Amino acid sequence: MKAAAMSVWVFINLLFFGMCGYLYLIWSQYWMYIEKQRLFSNTPRPQRSASALRYQEAYVPEKYQSKSPYNLSMRIDSLRKNRRSAVGVLWSNGVVLQSSNKSSGSYNSPSNTIVRKSYGSPRFPNIHTPLLEFDTDKYICDDLLSSDCEERTAEFKEILLKEFHRVLMGESKVFKSGLDAHNTYDVKYDSSKRRDSSREEVMCALKRVKVQTVTVDDEPFRRLGFKIPRAPLQEGRHFNTCAVVTSAGALLGSRLGDFIDSHDMVLRFNNAPTENFTEDVGSKTTFRVLNSQVVTKPMFRFLENPLFRGVSILVWDPANYSSTLEEWYQHPDYNLFPVYKKLLEQSKGADVHLLNPQVLWSLWSVLQDTSPYRLRRNPPSSGFIGIWFSLHRCTRVRVFEYVPSARASRRCHYHAARDDAACTLGAWHPLAHEKALAERLRTNRDLDVFQRGFVDIPAFRNVACH
Numbered sequence: 001m002k003a004a005a006m007s008v009w010v011f012i013n014l015l016f017f018g019m020c021g022y023l024y025l026i027w028s029q030y031w032m033y034i035e036k037q038r039l040f041s042n043t044p045r046p047q048r049s050a051s052a053l054r055y056q057e058a059y060v061p062e063k064y065q066s067k068s069p070y071n072l073s074m075r076i077d078s079l080r081k082n083r084r085s086a087v088g089v090l091w092s093n094g095v096v097l098q099s100s101n102k103s104s105g106s107y108n109s110p111s112n113t114i115v116r117k118s119y120g121s122p123r124f125p126n127i128h129t130p131l132l133e134f135d136t137d138k139y140i141c142d143d144l145l146s147s148d149c150e151e152r153t154a155e156f157k158e159i160l161l162k163e164f165h166r167v168l169m170g171e172s173k174v175f176k177s178g179l180d181a182h183n184t185y186d187v188k189y190d191s192s193k194r195r196d197s198s199r200e201e202v203m204c205a206l207k208r209v210k211v212q213t214v215t216v217d218d219e220p221f222r223r224l225g226f227k228i229p230r231a232p233l234q235e236g237r238h239f240n241t242c243a244v245v246t247s248a249g250a251l252l253g254s255r256l257g258d259f260i261d262s263h264d265m266v267l268r269f270n271n272a273p274t275e276n277f278t279e280d281v282g283s284k285t286t287f288r289v290l291n292s293q294v295v296t297k298p299m300f301r302f303l304e305n306p307l308f309r310g311v312s313i314l315v316w317d318p319a320n321y322s323s324t325l326e327e328w329y330q331h332p333d334y335n336l337f338p339v340y341k342k343l344l345e346q347s348k349g350a351d352v353h354l355l356n357p358q359v360l361w362s363l364w365s366v367l368q369d370t371s372p373y374r375l376r377r378n379p380p381s382s383g384f385i386g387i388w389f390s391l392h393r394c395t396r397v398r399v400f401e402y403v404p405s406a407r408a409s410r411r412c413h414y415h416a417a418r419d420d421a422a423c424t425l426g427a428w429h430p431l432a433h434e435k436a437l438a439e440r441l442r443t444n445r446d447l448d449v450f451q452r453g454f455v456d457i458p459a460f461r462n463v464a465c466h
Contacts, residue, residue: 132163132408134421139406141451153450156406160450161439167425167432172373187321187361187377189368197370199441204465205369209362211392213314213353220329227344233353234312234393239265242394244386245281247272248401248424249411254453256400257282263398267390269382270294271307273415280414281400285311289386292317292334303343312351314389315340318379319357328357355385363388364430371433381429387438391459398454403439405453 139156141149216228243263260282267287274283294300319328360379390397412423444456
């Protein structure tokens with residue numbers, strides 16, 4: 001009798017869990033159908049302008065248009081040739097840090113397929129199939145004023161925004177995706193704050209995150225005798241026009257160098273060089289944003305490399321979400337503090353500062369607040385930090401090849417021959433949402449963004465916040 005009762009109990013449990021599994025499968029397929037319809041059917045196509053000829057009031061100053069690869073009389077053949085020949089060059093300056101991917105995993109992908117390390121999330125049909133083609137000329141225009149160029153640009157924009165959507169959807173916690181298991185920095189986030197925000201509300205949220213660096217009076221740095229400059233990172237200095245130059249491989253062959261150098265301030269990242277690349281990225285450097293790997297790893301020669309001399313530098317390293325400066329000093333991601341102290345002792349007056357790590361999580365919170373998806377609980381990229389910093393210090397900010405143009409490439413950096421789609425779409429930082437947000441905040445025309453290769457964002461001082 002007891003055995004019969006036990007058999008019935010086991011059967012009922014198996015039946016119950018079987019039904020739960022079946023309902024789970026049905027619900028997941030229904031959810032995927034809804035998301036697929038939204039992804040492929042509801043993306044609005046930009047309306048064509050009344051006359052393409054009116055585009056002559058472009059944002060690029062007239063005196064630099066003649067040097068642009070997109071001059072109206074120039075064909076794209078030479079640009080394609082330059083891109084293909086440049087991609088084959090391998091420079092001998094060693095391993096190059098990827099500013100937009102600080103992952104410990106491997107994401108090398110020699111083909112068009114985007115490879116992402118899985119953390120146990122369900123595999124849904126189509127979510128992991130890339131939409132964006134890299135290293136193709138099909139969306140690059142020969143003539144910016146043609147109707148064909150408008151159509152190519154509109155098609156590329158639509159695909160790019162869908163690709164951001166696909167990546168974010170794939171990495172979000174739809175079910176138990178394993179993100180909590182990889183909450184390395186113990187991030188606490190109140191999901192009830194997440195909501196749709198207008199462009200002005202997003203700008204004001206970013207504006208409220210102040211530039212905050214470690215000062216000479218902060219402990220434990222005061223106790224340990226760090227000779228930190230009293231004026232935090234050229235505080236009070238303001239620039240009219242600023243160029244934020246990413247390290248994207250798409251800059252190869254762009255011939256944007258003269259245009260970039262025309263800005264009052266030029267911000268670059270990590271160990272991105274200008275020598276041998278001035279035609280494409282310019283030669284001027286005012287600021288650099290470095291992550292702590294560049295400061296600590298011997299291959300970058302932070303204390304000796306002239307690349308880091310004579311410029312203002314902002315260094316960041318993540319701490320736990322609620323850590324104090326003392327706790328951060330004891331447990332940094334990379335032990336940058338001895339190197340930083342030595343630099344301050346060797347180079348008196350060096351304008352090099354450490355970003356207060358709490359700023360990183362304030363920026364991350366703005367990103368999460370404005371995303372309909374669950375983001376990775378890792379800090380923003382150097383690129384996003386550089387944009388935010390420039391918006392505080394400039395009247396007008398142009399960001400080059402952050403939102404990918406039609407030159408989108410699997411090549412990670414213009415200065416190193418390494419292919420990895422994750423450099424564009426993100427694998428450790430919440431990069432897809434950062435770029436989608438930058439595209440949303442920009443005010444310039446689609447041809448500037450997706451053909452010329454830059455977004456134009458009005459600075460915080462132009463935004464009235466209540």
